[in-house]
Amino acid sequence: MCPSGLPAPRLLQSLLLVGLLAPEPASGQDPGPISGYVFDARGSIINLGQDAEVASQRFLGPAQMPNWGWVGFDLGGHVYPLSLGPVTFGVGATLHYTEARRHPTEDEPDPDLPPVVSRFVAVSPLLSLNFGHRNGWSYLSGGLGTSRLTIYRDEGTRPNYPSSKTINYGGGARWFVSPRLAFTVDLRVFAINAIEQMGPQPGSPRMNRYAFSVGASFR
Numbered sequence: 001m002c003p004s005g006l007p008a009p010r011l012l013q014s015l016l017l018v019g020l021l022a023p024e025p026a027s028g029q030d031p032g033p034i035s036g037y038v039f040d041a042r043g044s045i046i047n048l049g050q051d052a053e054v055a056s057q058r059f060l061g062p063a064q065m066p067n068w069g070w071v072g073f074d075l076g077g078h079v080y081p082l083s084l085g086p087v088t089f090g091v092g093a094t095l096h097y098t099e100a101r102r103h104p105t106e107d108e109p110d111p112d113l114p115p116v117v118s119r120f121v122a123v124s125p126l127l128s129l130n131f132g133h134r135n136g137w138s139y140l141s142g143g144l145g146t147s148r149l150t151i152y153r154d155e156g157t158r159p160n161y162p163s164s165k166t167i168n169y170g171g172g173a174r175w176f177v178s179p180r181l182a183f184t185v186d187l188r189v190f191a192i193n194a195i196e197q198m199g200p201q202p203g204s205p206r207m208n209r210y211a212f213s214v215g216a217s218f219r
Contacts, residue, residue: 031135034088037079038174040184042215044072046098048118048149049207057202058151065102065151066118072098074186074213078128090128090139094168096188096211097121101154114154120209122147122190124168135176142169147192149204162201167191174217182217 046069050062078092101115124145130137147166152159172186190209197203 031133033083034080034090034130034132034134034137035083036219037077038182038217038219040074040076040078040094040186040215040217042074042184042186042213044074044096044098044211044213045070046072046096046120046209046211048098048100048120049209051205051207054149054151054202054204054207057197057204060116060151060153064104064116066100066116069098069100069118069120071100072096072120072211074188074211074215076126078126080130086131088130088137090130090141091126092128092141093123093125093143095121095123096190098211117150117152117154119150120147122166122168124166126168136174136182138171138173140169140171142167144168147190149192149209162195164195164204165193170211172213176217180219182219184215184217186213187211188213 048066048069050065050067052062055062055065074094074096076092076094078090080088080090082089099117099119101117103115104111104113122145124143126141126143128139128141130139132138145166145168146163148161148163150159150161168188168190170186170188172184174182174184176182188211192207192209194206195203
């Protein structure tokens with residue numbers, strides 16, 4: 001079982017399935033190999049988590065923290081410099097941002113307290129393996145970047161938490177509906193290194209966060 005409660009084998013199966021969804025060209029068509037560049041703009045959903053250790057170091061209860069970020073975005077760009085047989089190699093980078101708030105309910109002991117904010121930001125360079133053709137392809141990608149998960153009660157000041165090394169990996173696909181516009185989906189894992197507590201600065205354990213993104217690609 002993964003830290004977020006998702007079964008690891010099922011997650012890996014999902015990544016492999018997404019990574020093999022290369023659209024097939026119609027009979028007789030030759031759209032050509034994957035080449036050039038793409039820019040991605042996607043909306044995303046990510047599990048922010050309600051870890052007991054994370055909550056206790058911030059003087060919160062796990063249920064006081066937002067569990068999901070329903071409104072986030074994932075921006076990226078990729079170039080495709082080399083093809084070897086059925087595989088095209090890509091190089092790029094992504095920026096992921098999500099923020100969620102949880103307000104106390106009337107059933108809680110202190111319903112008038114300020115909301116708890118969870119903000120997740122990740123920046124990652126990526127290498128990708130791409131399978132398909134110019135009008136549609138799937139991919140598996142990964143890279144080592146940084147992320148920052150900031151959780152605090154919104155009392156007028158925003159804490160400055162340190163960032164952590166983060167392995168970013170996942171898969172997705174792009175289907176071009178016109179020469180320059182594609183529909184795209186992406187399933188991604190952020191494996192975040194632990195951060196030690198330093199005085200009043202809270203720490204956090206090693207943890208995984210999972211994001212699903214849907215949007216458009218442009219070239």
